[in-house]
Amino acid sequence: xxxxxxxxxxxxxxxxxxxxxxxxxxxxxxxxxxxxxxxxxxxxxxxxxxxxxxxxxxxxxxxxxxxxxxxxxxxxxxxxxxxxxxxxxxxxxxxxxxxxxxxxxxxxxxxxxxxxxxxxxxxxxxxxxxxxxxxxxxxxxxxxxxxxxxxxxxxxxxxxxxxxxxxxxxxxxxxxxxxxxxxxxxxxxxxxxxxxxxxxxxxx
Amino acid sequence: xxxxxxxxxxxxxxxxxxxxxxxxxxxxxxxxxxxxxxxxxxxxxxxxxxxxxxxxxxxxxxxxxxxxxxxxxxxxxxxxxxxxxxxxxxxxxxxxxxxxxxxxxxxxxxxxxxxxxxxxxxxxxxxxxxxxxxxxxxxxxxxxxxxxxxxxxxxxxxxxxxxxxxxxxxxxxxxxxxxxxxxxxxxxxxxxxxxxxxxxxxxx
Amino acid sequence: xxxxxxxxxxxxxxxxxxxxxxxxxxxxxxxxxxxxxxxxxxxxxxxxxxxxxxxxxxxxxxxxxxxxxxxxxxxxxxxxxxxxxxxxxxxxxxxxxxxxxxxxxxxxxxxxxxxxxxxxxxxxxxxxxxxxxxxxxxxxxxxxxxxxxxxxxxxxxxxxxxxxxxxxxxxxxxxxxxxxxxxxxxxxxxxxxxxxxxxxxxxx
Numbered sequence: 001x002x003x004x005x006x007x008x009x010x011x012x013x014x015x016x017x018x019x020x021x022x023x024x025x026x027x028x029x030x031x032x033x034x035x036x037x038x039x040x041x042x043x044x045x046x047x048x049x050x051x052x053x054x055x056x057x058x059x060x061x062x063x064x065x066x067x068x069x070x071x072x073x074x075x076x077x078x079x080x081x082x083x084x085x086x087x088x089x090x091x092x093x094x095x096x097x098x099x100x101x102x103x104x105x106x107x108x109x110x111x112x113x114x115x116x117x118x119x120x121x122x123x124x125x126x127x128x129x130x131x132x133x134x135x136x137x138x139x140x141x142x143x144x145x146x147x148x149x150x151x152x153x154x155x156x157x158x159x160x161x162x163x164x165x166x167x168x169x170x171x172x173x174x175x176x177x178x179x180x181x182x183x184x185x186x187x188x189x190x191x192x193x194x195x196x197x198x199x200x201x202x203x204x
Numbered sequence: 205x206x207x208x209x210x211x212x213x214x215x216x217x218x219x220x221x222x223x224x225x226x227x228x229x230x231x232x233x234x235x236x237x238x239x240x241x242x243x244x245x246x247x248x249x250x251x252x253x254x255x256x257x258x259x260x261x262x263x264x265x266x267x268x269x270x271x272x273x274x275x276x277x278x279x280x281x282x283x284x285x286x287x288x289x290x291x292x293x294x295x296x297x298x299x300x301x302x303x304x305x306x307x308x309x310x311x312x313x314x315x316x317x318x319x320x321x322x323x324x325x326x327x328x329x330x331x332x333x334x335x336x337x338x339x340x341x342x343x344x345x346x347x348x349x350x351x352x353x354x355x356x357x358x359x360x361x362x363x364x365x366x367x368x369x370x371x372x373x374x375x376x377x378x379x380x381x382x383x384x385x386x387x388x389x390x391x392x393x394x395x396x397x398x399x400x401x402x403x404x405x406x407x408x
Numbered sequence: 409x410x411x412x413x414x415x416x417x418x419x420x421x422x423x424x425x426x427x428x429x430x431x432x433x434x435x436x437x438x439x440x441x442x443x444x445x446x447x448x449x450x451x452x453x454x455x456x457x458x459x460x461x462x463x464x465x466x467x468x469x470x471x472x473x474x475x476x477x478x479x480x481x482x483x484x485x486x487x488x489x490x491x492x493x494x495x496x497x498x499x500x501x502x503x504x505x506x507x508x509x510x511x512x513x514x515x516x517x518x519x520x521x522x523x524x525x526x527x528x529x530x531x532x533x534x535x536x537x538x539x540x541x542x543x544x545x546x547x548x549x550x551x552x553x554x555x556x557x558x559x560x561x562x563x564x565x566x567x568x569x570x571x572x573x574x575x576x577x578x579x580x581x582x583x584x585x586x587x588x589x590x591x592x593x594x595x596x597x598x599x600x601x602x603x604x605x606x607x608x609x610x611x612x
Contacts, residue, residue: 025344030354045254050453052462054256059321117467131544136335138344140433140546150438229548234558249458258460263525340539342548 007103008067010096013089014040015068016082018133019075025137029076035133036072040064042129047104047121051111090189098181100126101153102174105160119157126153126181148188156181211307212271214300217293218244219272222337223279224286229341233280239337240276244268246333251308251325255315294393302385304330305357306378309364323361330357330385352392360385415511416475418504421497422448423476424490426541427483433545437484443541444480448472450537455512455529459519498597506589508534509561510582513568527565534561534589556596564589 018039022032041058048056058064075082082089104125108118127150134141160177164170187193222243226236245262252260262268279286286293308329312322331354338345364381368374391397426447430440449466456464466472483490490497512533516526535558542549568585572578595601 027344031345034354049253049457050462050464050467052256052460054254055315055317056254059254059315059317059324062318062320065320065324111463111467113463113467114470116470116473120467120473135339135543136345138342138546140435141439141544150442231548235549238558253457256460258458259519259521260458263458263519263521263528266522266524269524269528339543340549342546 007099008063009092010099011040011064011067012071013092013096014129015071016075016089017093017130019072019079020082021133021137023079032076033069033072035136036075037065037068038136039129039133040068042132043100043125043127044103044129046128046132047107047125050124051107051113051121053107053111094182094185097126097149097153097185098156098178101157101181102160102178105157105177115158115161119154119161122157123150123153126150148184148193152181152184152188155184211303212267213296214303215244215268215271216275217296217300218333219275220279220286220293221297221334223276223283225337225341227283236280237273237276239340240279241269241272242340243333243337244272246336247304247329247331248307248333250332250336251311251329254328255311255317255325257311257315298386298389301330301353301357301389302360302382305361305385306364306382309361309381319362319365323358323365326361327354327357330354352388352397356385356388356392359388415507416471417500418507419448419472419475420479421500421504422537423479424483424497425501425538427480427487428490429541429545431487440484441477441480443544444483445473445476446544447537447541448476450540451508451533451535452511452537454536454540455515455533458532459515459521459529461515461519502590502593505534505557505561505593506564506586509565509589510568510586513565513585523566523569527562527569530565531558531561534558556592556601560589560592560596563592 015036018036019032021039022035025031027035041056041064045056045058048054101122104122105118107125108121113121131141156177159180160173163173163176166173219240222240223236225243226239229235231239245260245268249260249262252258305326308326309322311329312325317325335345360381363384364377367377367380370377423444426444427440429447430443433439435443449464449472453464453466456462509530512530513526515533516529521529539549564585567588568581571581571584574581
């Protein structure tokens with residue numbers, strides 16, 4: 001129950017971030033819907049394709065599509081109010097990232113992949129919806145340019161494999177890793193921490 | 205026979221639309237070929253990947269590749285004549301969309317998916333070739349911005365599930381739905397109907 | 409052993425080409441890593457997805473990920489020295505293309521595909537990492553615009569099926585085809601040969 005609530009909140013937050021980007025690009029209703037959709041389910045879809053877990057999850061469970069559809073409709077109606085929710089949205093989004101990371105790791109473990117690949121799958125689940133969103137909107141993906149985002153997923157994912165070695169219930173390892181992802185992102189945003197930009201001094 | 209003829213005409217129309225866009229971008233011969241190719245088979249490929257139907261169809265049936273190849277060669281040779289065919293091309297394209305929508309729905313039914321997902325697959329089959337084409341050409345996909353296109357697929361797809369409930373031969377439901385897709389698109393283009401652009405009043 | 413050494417050199421060369429492009433776009437560390445990664449494994453991933461060969465290879469064999477990771481770290485540290493290696497890099501890259509083309513063909517044969525499709529898979533393996541790299545960096549893919557690149561893969565791939573008909577050991581056919589790909593690319597670059605740009609004389 002708790003798990004599902006968070007999953008839906010994460011989906012909602014990702015869908016809304018899609019709506020906001022699509023509207024800035026002045027797409028039509030269908031465009032907004034698709035962008036919201038790929039933002040929310042793009043990462044999980046890529047993950048499922050790579051491990052061969054098809055038909056992909058949102059084709060078999062209508063909860064995701066229904067949630068996204070309702071979110072988009074409400075998002076369009078209440079677009080002017082959305083900005084007042086910015087802080088809550090950021091929180092949902094961050095919780096969503098934490099959870100999506102661990103969902104991806106779990107799918108990797110089920111497919112007998114190594115820890116490194118599980119972490120990669122987790123990071124992908126959490127962050128590639130946004131990458132596809134930005135590609136469709138003709139932007140260089142924002143997560144390649146600023147903010148600790150994927151990094152939080154990677155470190156949090158790695159922490160899961162450390163926590164699992166401790167003499168604890170596995171559920172605690174799971175929960176602790178989610179908290180690491182969320183905590184890192186919150187701290188990074190609060191203190192304006194980001195990865196260094198690496199650039200070449202001269203074109204050649 | 206009729207079915208196959210239409211399928212090939214649809215492939216030809218989609219391939220030509222790819223040639224025209226690729227030429228405007230001044231791509232080289234290989235670029236034109238690839239863009240024509242993804243426009244014609246991109247939607248079906250994404251559909252087959254999502255439902256796990258691999259190797260994808262055009263890898264097993266050479267008709268598609270051969271058709272696209274010949275189309276591109278002829279398209280390049282007769283590029284200056286293509287504009288006089290614009291009206292016929294639009295008709296092929298529209299017929300192709302109608303047929304592709306229903307092909308996608310059929311694949312969804314074969315994979316035991318719900319009606320909503322079948323409609324989504326149909327729309328994807330008909331429209332995502334164009335989306336990938338525009339992404340490769342560094343444009344925001346045209347179907348996100350104007351014209352009733354995907355909407356015609358969605359309404360036509362939904363109509364199939366309504367028609368199926370009527371006491372008719374299933375083939376009539378199939379044909380009627382194709383006609384709905386084609387009719388909607390023709391009416392929309394004729395009367396300049398498009399989805400409303402939804403935009404935010406201010407950047408924030 | 410020889411085979412694996414070349415495979416790793418190819419991966420290194422592709423990863424470095426990703427690092428160089430990502431740095432020109434001033435991406436952050438994570439962005440550079442991802443771009444290097446997709447450049448090196450994007451083509452093989454698309455191939456494996458299309459033929460349904462999942463989980464994709466780099467999820468099961470950590471050699472690729474490890475190689476790319478070390479390459480990126482070294483690439484970032486020695487970025488100012490990279491330009492002096494430009495000639496060697498071009499050679500690795502070209503060898504990589506030759507090898508990747510034949511790897512793709514082999515995978516196609518294993519999946520019982522027709523020669524045309526095997527050549528398409530080979531070309532895809534060799535060239536689509538660069539296509540995805542350019543899409544992520546918001547550029548029209550460079551291989552659509554200039555230089556004999558995919559063309560070398562296609563002709564080299566076709567030559568494999570010709571050589572195979574000769575009364576030779578199959579390994580020779582394999583090796584000869586690799587040499588054809590490499591030779592064509594070297595000759596094309598040396599003499600500035602490229603495919604003709606096909607463009608429409610007027611917008612309409």
